[in-house]
Amino acid sequence: MIGKVASATIKPVAGFTRGFSYPLRAAKFLSKRPGLLRYLAIPFAINVLVFSISVYYGLDLFQGLLETYAPNTEVWYGAALYYLAWTVAMLLTSVVVFFTFTVVGNLIASPFNELLSEHVEALKVGRKPDERFSVGRFWKEAKNSIFVEIKKMSVFIICMVLLLGINLIPGVGSMIYAVLAPMFTLFFLVVEYMAFVLMRKQLTFTQQRRYITKRPVLMIGYGCGIFCLLTIPFVQFFCIPLAVVGATLLWCDFPREASE
Numbered sequence: 001m002i003g004k005v006a007s008a009t010i011k012p013v014a015g016f017t018r019g020f021s022y023p024l025r026a027a028k029f030l031s032k033r034p035g036l037l038r039y040l041a042i043p044f045a046i047n048v049l050v051f052s053i054s055v056y057y058g059l060d061l062f063q064g065l066l067e068t069y070a071p072n073t074e075v076w077y078g079a080a081l082y083y084l085a086w087t088v089a090m091l092l093t094s095v096v097v098f099f100t101f102t103v104v105g106n107l108i109a110s111p112f113n114e115l116l117s118e119h120v121e122a123l124k125v126g127r128k129p130d131e132r133f134s135v136g137r138f139w140k141e142a143k144n145s146i147f148v149e150i151k152k153m154s155v156f157i158i159c160m161v162l163l164l165g166i167n168l169i170p171g172v173g174s175m176i177y178a179v180l181a182p183m184f185t186l187f188f189l190v191v192e193y194m195a196f197v198l199m200r201k202q203l204t205f206t207q208q209r210r211y212i213t214k215r216p217v218l219m220i221g222y223g224c225g226i227f228c229l230l231t232i233p234f235v236q237f238f239c240i241p242l243a244v245v246g247a248t249l250l251w252c253d254f255p256r257e258a259s260e
Helices: 002-007 012-031 036-039 041-069 074-125 134-138 144-166 171-196 205-215 216-230 236-251
Strands: none
Touching: 012 036, 012 216, 012 236, 036 041, 036 074, 041 074, 041 236, 074 171, 074 236, 144 171, 171 205, 171 216, 171 236, 205 216, 216 236
C-alpha cells in the first residue's frame, strides 16, 4: 500500500487535500493506538506551559506600552484610539505567541517528539526505524539543535522584514506581500515540523529542502492543515504532536527516493 502511494502521481487538488489531511490522519492514528498517548503527556504539558507564559508576558508587555503611549481618556476619540491600539497590540501579541509557541515549544519538547515519531513509524511500517532515538543522543546533539533552531528563526525574521519592506512599495507592494507572506509562513511550518522526521533520518539541510520542494502541493496542504490547527483555541495545545505524527505518516507514505 505504501509503495503504491509513494509511486503514484498525485494531481494538484488531490495532493493538497492529502497533505491537508495528515494532521487529521494523525488524530485518527492516535485514537486507534492509545498506547502512544503516553508519549504525548509531557509534550502536552510543555505546550500548555510555553503557551501560557507567552500569552501572559505578551499581554503584560503590550498593556504597559498601551498605558504609556495610548492612555485611555474620557474624550471619545481618545477611547477610540485606545481600543484601536489595543486591537493592533492583540494582533501583534498573537503573532509573537504563535511563533514563540511553535519554535520554543518544538525545541523543548523535541526529544519526546522524536520518540513519538520513532514509535509511530515502527507501527506504521511494521519494523523498527533504522536510527533509534535515545535521550543520550539528544543531549549530545542539543547544542546543534539549538543552533539550527536559532538559524531557522533568524532566517525567518530576516525574510519577514524583507517582505515588510516590499509591503511599503506603492501600488503593487501590498498585493505581493499578501501572497508571499502566507506562502513563506506555510513553508516555515512545513520545515519546522518535517524536521522531526528528516533530521532523525540524518538528512542534511540540502536533502531536506529537496525532499520538501519536490512535493510542493503536498507540503503546502500539510502546512495549511497545521496552520488551521494553530488558529483553533485549545486545539493548538495538541498541534505539535499531531503535526509530528502527521509528518511521520507523510514520510511513510512518501519516502525519500534514491534520486533525492
